[in-house]
Amino acid sequence: MIHPVLLIAIPLFFAFLLPLISLWSKKSLPYVTTAVMGLNTIIAILVFLEAMKAPIFDIIGGFQPPLGIVLMVGPLGGFLAMIINTAALIISIYSMEMKKEPLLKYYMLTLLLLMGTNGMVLTGDIFNLFVFLEVTSIASYGLASYNKDLKGFEGALKYVILGSIGSTFVLIGIALIYSQLRTLNMLDIARRLGEMDPYTKIVAFASLFLGFGVEAEMFPLNTWVPETYDGAPHPVTAMFSSMSAKSGIFALARVIFTIFAFANYLWFVVIMGLLTVFFGEIVAYVQKDIKRMLAYSSIGQMGMIIMGLGIGTTIAVEGAFFQMFSHAMGKALLFIAAGYMIYAAQTEKMSEMKGIGRNPLIGIPLLIGILSIMGMPPFIGFYGKFYILMGGFSQGYYAIIALFLAASIVEIAYYARFIKIVFQPSTKNYPAPRSTVYVPLILFAIIIVLFGVYPQPVFEVLKHVAAFLAGGA
Amino acid sequence: MEIWSAFGIFVLVPLIGALLSYLARKYAVYLGLIFALVPAIALYPFYGKEMSTVVNIGVKLNLAFDVTTWFFMLMLDTVALASMLFATSYVRKGEGGFSTLMLLGLAGANGVLMARDFLTLYIFWEMMSWSAYILVLRSSGEYARRYMLFAVLSAYLLIMGIGIYYYYTGSFLYSAASGIPLSGWAWILLFLILGFAVKMAVFPLHVWAPYAYRSEQPFVAFLSGGLSKLGTFGIFMAMYSIAGVAILQGFGTFRSISLFGYPFAVLGAFTAFIGTILAIFQDDLRKLLAYSSIGQLGYVMVGLGLGTPLAVGGALFHAFNHAFFKAILFLGAGAVIYRTGKYRISELGGLGYRMPFTFLFVLFAIFALAGIPITSGFISKWMLYEAAIEKKFVLIAPLMLIASVGAFLYCFRILYGVFLGQLDKEHENVKEAPAPMLAAMALLMLPLLIFAIFPGWILKWINEILTGANIGTLKYDTYAYYSSIGGADMLVFWITFMLLFMISMYLFTRKRKVTKVVDQYDNYLAGETPPYVQLHAAHNFYKPLRDTWAPLLRYSVDRAYEKFVKFFIEGFEEIKKMYTENPQDYAAYLGIAFLIFLLVGWWLL
Amino acid sequence: MIPYYYIASIALIALGFYIVIAKKNLIKIIIGLDMMDTGVNLLLISIGYVKGGTAPIENGNYPIYVDPIPQALVLTAIVIGVSVMALALSIAIGLYKNTGTVEIDEIRRLRE
Amino acid sequence: MKRAVAAILAILIFIVLGLAFAKIPFGNVNLEDYHYYNPIQDKQTSDSVPAHYLKEGKNETGSTNIVTAVVVDYRGFDTLGEVTVLFLASTGVGSVMYIFEKEKRRKVRRANAVVETASKLLFGFIILFGAYIFVHGHLTPGGGFPGGAVIASSFLLLYLAYPKFHAEHKSLNVAESLAGLTFVGVGLIGLLVASYFLYNFLPFGLPTYLFSAGVIPIIYVAVGVKVGSELTGIVDAMMGVRE
């Protein structure tokens, strides 16, 4: 029996250990971090395999829930944890590019970010979820301002303000729920939701929805995203989009499905998703900086996932989870590539990056990533998008899907523009990418292609969506 | 097992080829050729076989092979083969991208043809789209975005159609179509047809084509000759295989033509007209051919819209012809561009004397395009005209007929501007195109000639398709073909033509003539004896016509799209202002959002 | 009985929110955030109150105790609030060192 | 304009939250009424979570202070997260303040002799008091966090009294790390021993005795040390007075 809690304990343990290691050897930090993430990935895979058989309830401290805290790992949670840990592992290779001091703090923060995101995905207790949300957020604040320049601070400031307001609302929601049910276990709450006063219930839901919406980049709570992504160091940006955003959205899914199964609220979630997509894609179109464009695009993608969750049919939620997978991989790839490009072109302006993708080590993975994000088969981005759309159709959301597709065309437009710039012939000479850059790019690209061509394993996981929707783990 | 061999040969082999030719860049063009050759040759044993299977890669790919698939594969794979053959001398050696993407596109196209459910269709469709996109990007980067946007528009229109289908049936299978109400069918078919029509570049969704067709010519030959036929296939499949004639007739009929199909027929006729008129005024060889392509596929659209056996048969036949002659034309243009590096018609001229074989192939393709009866291009056009006339459509028929007259104009512009007239001094030393290029064009020319003499052979296949889709049957025999109001016999035509040609030949060469071959500048100029001046009258060739059309040419769909896009981008800039970058505003958004969430919740629960 | 605690805590939340939006000074904004936090903490604590209850330390003298969980939660929430404040303030310091001001508008103006 | 919007929003939020809380009784609750549902065993109990803690807490954890029992044992995982948060804060502040560490020290007037002397004297006592609080966390009100905060305040005092003072960074880090490792280590040992993370594997001993409640005191000591060093670290980093 493998314990999901290890996914949280190991990064934490090593985060505590890192200062001691740094006393011994500062140079070994990146390798230790990568090794820890590798270990975590292996454990995540084991946990996932275990969870595929039956949902794991890992009891903390030996007290039966709801007395004690329990980690609740269903197949989907395990899947997501695996994605997050894998992404973290691959990004940590790119993290070796980081040269800015204090590196010790950087690696500690990344390990703790991983721990927080893992916790958010795994936990089955709503207050625990809040705690891990805060772990994630605070690690993110620290990482977002890591560059210590004006842009980084500004982005971090926005994130801090919105994030803490959001977490305040989460806490209000938890307080409201607790005040009426005197329990904090999600399944327990879900079971006894009927005992709540309806109005209080709605306020609680709205508060939680808002709070996790901030992390899940939902419109209009996502305003922090572009600047924070822009100001953060490049590997961190990749982590944000592939790790914290994913855990945020999973928390949101937990709120929507596991705790409050408000069937007739769902269409509003769809609308919020649509608005998120709309604003994300549209504003991305007019961006001139590469990272901002990718950040807004990330918002758009998250909106798609929210839409999928809101549609709420099995197929749509399958799509949403697939999309989480594809977005975690694709966006991380793009952000890493963007990091290299900014480094190589010495600017963030896309118009100055002519011909940078003509080096196949960058160009091919970049192309694969973009095509995947665009939703082209046979890359993983396709299945998520398609299933979400089909789910929408099966619920009869024609107009919404049509609008979504219109926004999607805008997305294609700016990515195509980006591709055009990046691949157009140019006389400029760019420094060749180091292995710390192209190895993660290629790894991500391999994952994208592999599971795009043969998505069977992923669909095997997604069979459990129906159980998830029914309020299970 | 057999279907696996079909799937393997037509989809997996090109995919493997794509991978290999990317890895082995040095031999990429030859690998490409070999891997394109395999499906093209393997097609012949597969004639008349019917089989189906399900491949499970996580999503179930329902695949099947039947005569429709075979028929379309015949065009696609042959054109792809010719393009790859052509590319062996056209594309720079040691470049892996071209072969890889072409083979990916081919695999996608074959997959589309074999798909029997919408998910599979969509997967392969998009695969084909993006590989084509990158190919466009490689050479005409400026306009690749336009291609991509329209490809995606097409895909999204398909998604809308597929989605509505899914809403009613809960399945992606073609065969699951039952119990869909008529209004549902209307939307499904509308979206599917529009989606496929983008690929066929039907007006007003055609604006991508003139730009995309500026890329590398062997690819364009495949794009215009091959991939655009997938639009034809899709519309045929959607209207007659998935929905079926009974449902189309259920929309009400207008002289026994489905009211649903009729507007598309009109649109097709209109496309044919517009495409032709615009083609007449192009100076860029590739753009001219692109508009011509738009016009020709308009004819196909007419046939598919009308839906009588003659019309659909004509459409399929015309699609077949178009695949071949347009591929030759693009390859010919490619050969010219390869040798001279120029693509403006007014800058060329006289190349027919230096590149005689290229000229001959292009000439025959032009015969087919213009519908001169000595190629099979005539027969398909004839079928379409007769189909419109026998049902007495006084809007469609004249548009088609006048468009075909217009086709002579631009055909002659190509012939005269590029191959005839005065040879520029610059091009004195231009050599004939390399052998692979000529072989590619020759390969494509064969069917055009064969089916001009034996139309019955191809009509037999088309007839099988038509009976398979319950549309009806054609009247034909090996040499002749009939409609309810007329018919033509190719054997009689050929014999008479040959005899009379020989008579003319005799008259012409009856005496051994002392023929003096003179220099091209040695000609009659009304007493003027200028020194060497370029007097190739190809610049702004149809100026008088252009002047007369000028008031109408001001209205351009292209510019309308641009204005539309500009309007939206300005709107985007406005929306961007919502992101004020002031955290306090953002906090206020948060508050407002909270209140809205609450309000909605209150209202809903 | 009018639940003054609730009113006070909600008032703190609302006031904090007002400050965050309306005030220009970064430090004030952070104080506003802290006020919101404090409001929620007060809320949590008041939820756990049981009439006549006492601190839940078992010594056998009191039959009624207040709910222990909110207290535990508040303990956590306070620490979290402190941590957020610490980071927010350090970010404010960072902004100050970069721009020489803590006025939000000034910072934005300086960046452009 | 912005103020008006802000005011309206604040008032609206006040109203909607107020309406929500209007339904929640203040004080008039019977903790026994909330029967929980055990999701693992899938059964509805006639027990209530807070009531269970109050009744059984002492037996199940050995801690007299039920809040401590909840904080460290029942919801020990939250506390681990909480410690992490604080750790993060100190790491984050350390990272953010890093560049400023090289800056010239501010000119600070020395405090007068009374303050200096008193600080020196009080320093040890405050630390002792802090230690007392966290060591007795399972018996009396207080615990690791207040204790740690008190310890940090003693360092703060030194910072205030001696402008030149700064805590040894390395040792702070080491203390922090060791304390954190202890906490996680205890949890992992629990995992090894009983396959429950943070399992209270030590004997409970007698209630109200110092050496009781199993691992709770150990954890609280670790938390206390950790909080103390972290808060000191934060203060230290924020002062930015290192050379």
Added chain:
Amino acid sequence: MTDWANILINAGLTALYLFLAICVGLLFMGIARKVTARIHNRVGPPIYQNFLDVGKLLAKKSNIKHNWIFDFAPLFALAGVLLALAYLPMGGYRLLSGDGDLILLLYILVIPALGFALGAGASANPNAGVGVMRALTLMLSYEMPFLLVLLSLMIYYNTASLTTLLEKQMHSVWAIDVLPISALAADIALQGMMMEKPFDIPIAPHEIASGPLVEFGGNYLGMLMLYSAGSIVVETSLFVDLFLGGGIVLNPAVYGILAYVVNYIVWFALIFVVWMIAIFINAVFPRFRIEQAFKFYWKWPTLIAALGLAQAYIMSVILGVSV
């Protein structure tokens, strides 16, 4: 085997008819020159002048040749026009018109034009290029009304086959009686098709030195003269076949060989009349510029033809008149 005799007889007859048609064409050219001269108050050449010209040209010894594509012109032109004549009923004799219909004929008519245009293009003379451009533009112009006219006939008679068309006219009345508007439009279109004034801008001799013909001489010009002679017959005969019942006054099935002779004479008279109308117009009108021609054709004749089409449509589809 008996078929062979039949085929041979038919082939002989066809050869005869084709020969006669060329002769008629040359004759008509001569007549036209004479008539025009008389109208211009000149004497004009003798009527047989064109026979002499052709004979001379075909017998000339030396040729100017530009390149091998140049040879396309005479070959395709003559073969094409002969082919068109073979498909065209002349005076009731219709060998091949049963094996092809109007649309085939329409496209066969293009073959000689295209061949001619190819040869002209290959001559490298800019005048030729301009001439061909004008000819093609003119074609686009007159085809608009002409196609509408054809369509009105095909719709009214519900056939695309010339044979059937002639039979239906034979059994009822000539098409000109029922579709006079279309006939008018067709006649205007015919003027352009024959490139007679006011639509002779493509070959305007004074401006672009006879346009496409400019470089041809000797044998080439002789062949091309035969071609123009043939095409005069094709064009006039097409009008006659479409609107004037092909000149059939006696049913060949009833009267046998007599019918052929009489019909041929009537047909000859009719095409003569059509030709004369064209010549008279030619003689008195000045020349349109090409864009004027285009505008003219797409305005009035098109309108008239559309009216005719409407008439045919109403009669056939709405009133249900079937012939």
